[in-house]
Amino acid sequence: MADADRAVLALDIGGTKLAVAVVTTDGRTHGWLVEPTRREEGPDVIIARLFDMGQRAIVRAGLGPVSAVGISCGGPLDATTGVLKSPLHLPGWSDVAIVDLAEAEYGVPAVLENDATAAALGEHRYGAARGASTALYLTVSTGIGGGAIINNMLHRGAAGNGGEFGHIMVRPGGRLCLCGRYGCLEAYASGSSIAHRARAALADSAGGSSLGALAVVKAEDVAAAAKNGDALASKLWNDTVGLLAIAVTDLVNTFEPNIVILGGGVTRSGALLIEPLRAAVLRDAMPPAARAVRIELAGLGDEVCVIGAAALAFDRIGAGVNA
Amino acid sequence: MADADRAVLALDIGGTKLAVAVVTTDGRTHGWLVEPTRREEGPDVIIARLFDMGQRAIVRAGLGPVSAVGISCGGPLDATTGVLKSPLHLPGWSDVAIVDLAEAEYGVPAVLENDATAAALGEHRYGAARGASTALYLTVSTGIGGGAIINNMLHRGAAGNGGEFGHIMVRPGGRLCLCGRYGCLEAYASGSSIAHRARAALADSAGGSSLGALAVVKAEDVAAAAKNGDALASKLWNDTVGLLAIAVTDLVNTFEPNIVILGGGVTRSGALLIEPLRAAVLRDAMPPAARAVRIELAGLGDEVCVIGAAALAFDRIGAGVNA
Numbered sequence: 001m002a003d004a005d006r007a008v009l010a011l012d013i014g015g016t017k018l019a020v021a022v023v024t025t026d027g028r029t030h031g032w033l034v035e036p037t038r039r040e041e042g043p044d045v046i047i048a049r050l051f052d053m054g055q056r057a058i059v060r061a062g063l064g065p066v067s068a069v070g071i072s073c074g075g076p077l078d079a080t081t082g083v084l085k086s087p088l089h090l091p092g093w094s095d096v097a098i099v100d101l102a103e104a105e106y107g108v109p110a111v112l113e114n115d116a117t118a119a120a121l122g123e124h125r126y127g128a129a130r131g132a133s134t135a136l137y138l139t140v141s142t143g144i145g146g147g148a149i150i151n152n153m154l155h156r157g158a159a160g161n162g163g164e165f166g167h168i169m170v171r172p173g174g175r176l177c178l179c180g181r182y183g184c185l186e187a188y189a190s191g192s193s194i195a196h197r198a199r200a201a202l203a204d205s206a207g208g209s210s211l212g213a214l215a216v217v218k219a220e221d222v223a224a225a226a227k228n229g230d231a232l233a234s235k236l237w238n239d240t241v242g243l244l245a246i247a248v249t250d251l252v253n254t255f256e257p258n259i260v261i262l263g264g265g266v267t268r269s270g271a272l273l274i275e276p277l278r279a280a281v282l283r284d285a286m287p288p289a290a291r292a293v294r295i296e297l298a299g300l301g302d303e304v305c306v307i308g309a310a311a312l313a314f315d316r317i318g319a320g321v322n323a
Numbered sequence: 324m325a326d327a328d329r330a331v332l333a334l335d336i337g338g339t340k341l342a343v344a345v346v347t348t349d350g351r352t353h354g355w356l357v358e359p360t361r362r363e364e365g366p367d368v369i370i371a372r373l374f375d376m377g378q379r380a381i382v383r384a385g386l387g388p389v390s391a392v393g394i395s396c397g398g399p400l401d402a403t404t405g406v407l408k409s410p411l412h413l414p415g416w417s418d419v420a421i422v423d424l425a426e427a428e429y430g431v432p433a434v435l436e437n438d439a440t441a442a443a444l445g446e447h448r449y450g451a452a453r454g455a456s457t458a459l460y461l462t463v464s465t466g467i468g469g470g471a472i473i474n475n476m477l478h479r480g481a482a483g484n485g486g487e488f489g490h491i492m493v494r495p496g497g498r499l500c501l502c503g504r505y506g507c508l509e510a511y512a513s514g515s516s517i518a519h520r521a522r523a524a525l526a527d528s529a530g531g532s533s534l535g536a537l538a539v540v541k542a543e544d545v546a547a548a549a550k551n552g553d554a555l556a557s558k559l560w561n562d563t564v565g566l567l568a569i570a571v572t573d574l575v576n577t578f579e580p581n582i583v584i585l586g587g588g589v590t591r592s593g594a595l596l597i598e599p600l601r602a603a604v605l606r607d608a609m610p611p612a613a614r615a616v617r618i619e620l621a622g623l624g625d626e627v628c629v630i631g632a633a634a635l636a637f638d639r640i641g642a643g644v645n646a
Contacts, residue, residue, distance in 0.1 A: 148578075151476050155578075157612070158616060159609075163579070181607055250577075253487040254469065255471075256483075289487065
């Protein structure tokens with residue numbers, strides 16, 4: 001299926017990792033590379049490294065030159081002008097004209113999109129949302145983002161950031177969120193928030209949790225300990241899933257989607273997350289909406305943002321096809 | 324502008340009132356009639372009365388026979404089959420095939436739509452949302468409903484009820500909602516919930532509120548007393564607007580609309596509602612979304628659902644036009 005004229009380069013700039021691949025129109029990745037973001041290095045050094053990863057991915061893929069570049073990143077960003085405004089997960093990045101930089105580097109057209117919006121398109125074209133008229137994508141990662149396909153069209157919204165599902169209010173007056181409000185979903189259920197909350201709970205506890213033995217507690221440690229029956233971790237995990245269920249129920253009631261897809265690092269916990277979440281949403285959402293919706297893990301796994309960015313790059317050069 | 328071939332009949336079935344008119348393609352109403360719903364009479368008697376109102380409106384309008392019938396009602400309903408499932412605001416109505424009944428009565432095609440979805444279309448075609456790519460309509464009435472135009476298309480959703488914006492969670496663990504959950508917006512900010520909450524606050528208070536003198540407190544009494552500086556009413560009103568702001572902020576963050584329109588009886592309070600609501604949403608929503616959105620009262624006022632139902636009836640017979 002590899003067709004050199006129809007291969008694009010896709011770059012995903014995450015808060016924790018950079019992921020890069022050449023993608024063909026069948027949605028397959030070639031020359032896949034991942035590296036830590038190392039946020040402390042700042043935009044200039046990270047972008048140079050990202051672009052170098054792209055050049056290496058092109059060589060590794062062995063498909064010849066790429067026809068376009070797709071870039072995905074957390075918001076806020078301006079997809080129309082191709083500028084990263086001030087991504088919440090990349091402190092110090094401000095008005096970075098990433099599309100201009102990428103076009104200069106690779107000599108082909110480039111496009112920029114919110115990572116979760118790109119992921120929604122990726123899942124709709126190649127993954128779990130194929131055939132769904134209305135599909136919502138929720139990435140539960142370092143931060144929490146969202147993307148929406150509505151009536152089979154990518155929904156960018158009036159400001160171009162599509163769906164900021166991480167900023168649905170789930171506990172009014174609760175934890176301070178990076179956005180400045182108190183009680184947003186992101187302040188509880190993102191990977192970094194889960195880790196923060198676990199550390200705070202450990203500091204307040206009388207001991208006895210297996211998490212106490214770890215030097216630095218991460219979200220995946222909380223999931224693992226909850227799975228093993230650790231009381232502190234289980235309580236925190238159940239609370240997290242309950243808050244995620246409030247937000248997903250709000251989304252199901254307000255958009256009546258055919259499918260809600262969850263991706264991002266925190267969803268690697270798999271059944272421990274998706275099963276109680278599904279049960280809570282089916283119980284709490286308005287019955288017709290609850291009956292109509294499927295709640296699924298991302299079909300494209302860790303590659304979803306890269307494949308979504310590639311789908312946008314294909315659309316940019318008029319090579320968009322459904323697999 | 325009145326064109327007999329292009330006049331349709333529109334029927335709006337509310338929890339408090341029935342509204343009926345003949346509507347021409349310029350969005351103007353003719354022969355307008357309103358009556359109390361008198362829910363206790365049950366579906367058979369009410370539908371017979373509604374249809375009689377329709378016949379009288381046709382005579383009063385003096386435009387000759389209508390080409391189609393548009394019906395709007397609160398959900399849940401099935402717009403595809405034209406059946407009212409079990410509207411929350413009409414206890415005892417279950418699987419009422421209102422479209423079949425209307426087609427038999429008037430001898431022309433009929434369509435059914437969720438009232439707030441119809442209102443969203445009405446405002447998009449003839450009112451405050453003209454030219455807006457993404458427009459959300461929130462009706463704050465006996466209950467709270469929502470409708471959405473996304474990318475210039477009516478969004479019906481997988482279950483056909485579009486946007487159930489009344490069931491956004493605003494106070495987890497709070498008041499019991501008609502839907503069975505605790506803490507939905509509708510359980511606080513609908514006209515009937517505002518009235519219930521005021522009566523409960525009065526019962527708990529030591530007196531001194533001007534509302535204490537009323538035999539039955541209604542939402543409009545609370546608004547009027549708040550406007551006059553009554554302490555109990557002001558506290559309740561501010562709390563209500565704050566909860567409404569949580570839901571509207573969630574909507575602004577998740578859909579990034581160009582406009583959010585508020586209609587329904589409670590919004591007759593005008594500036595007392597819209598000004599603090601607008602300030603709160605602009606303060607709390609993600610900055611790009613907050614800058615992009617307008618928050619407005621319904622341009623079509625009390626006629627919005629009737630005009631929206633008419634717009635759907637025009638679309639049904641291929642006579643849909645933008646005014």
